[in-house]
Amino acid sequence: MSTDQHKIPQATAKRLPLYYRFINNLHHQGKLRVSSKELSEAVKVDSATIRRDFSYFGALGKKGYGYNVEYLLSFFRKTLDQDELTKVALIGVGNLGTAFLHYNFMKNNNTKIEMAFDADKGKVGEEVGGVSVYHIDQLEDMLKNTDVAILTVPSSEAQNITERLVEAGVSGILNFTPARITVPDHVRVHHIDLSVELQSLVYFLKHYPLDEEE
Ligand code: ATP
16 A cells, blocks of 8 residues: 555545545445545536545446445555554644644544643643643653644744754654744644735635635
């Protein structure tokens, strides 16, 4: 499976979790097959793209028959490492960080926030959403076998903490701060700036209104 994964284009790989979530729901409902049309309507990806994506997964849909749900589910589980729990650390237990600690990521994917860090002594030692909060000074001691970190600290702290995370062996960072952080080549950063996303949505609504339904 791992050799095949290299052949999946990045754009297809990005849609994998989306497909996985939908197929998992179908499986829970006891469905055995799904057509590319049904998939297309549910995940809002056009059916030609779905057929191309699924050909990379080795899934052959038959006309009028659809794709085998069981096969797809086991493919996605293996490819997304769903059988292996990914441990995540969260840095910065402010408003956003607290919300993430209360959010159940396990519901849809196999990731779990195992520990949190903050510089505020009032927050250290607390449990938020069942996750213990440690002092940021303990980062290097506590972070063992943790590949992924969520960054919800103030922007001014982002670069410094990133460097410590990288030094501690973290290879993936989900950055919710507006700061553009610099990392070595082997580290992947996904940047989510909620205010920019919101502003962008408002801009698009104003300047690129969607056609009214006929
Ligand atoms: P709050 O209202 O709880 O302060 P916020 O999200 O508005 O939340 P921010 O100033 O963005 O506050 O800070 C987010 C969190 O990051 C806070 O809990 C803060 O204590 C923590 N923090 C600040 N500096 C650091 C640091 N160097 N290391 C770890 N955590 C930090």
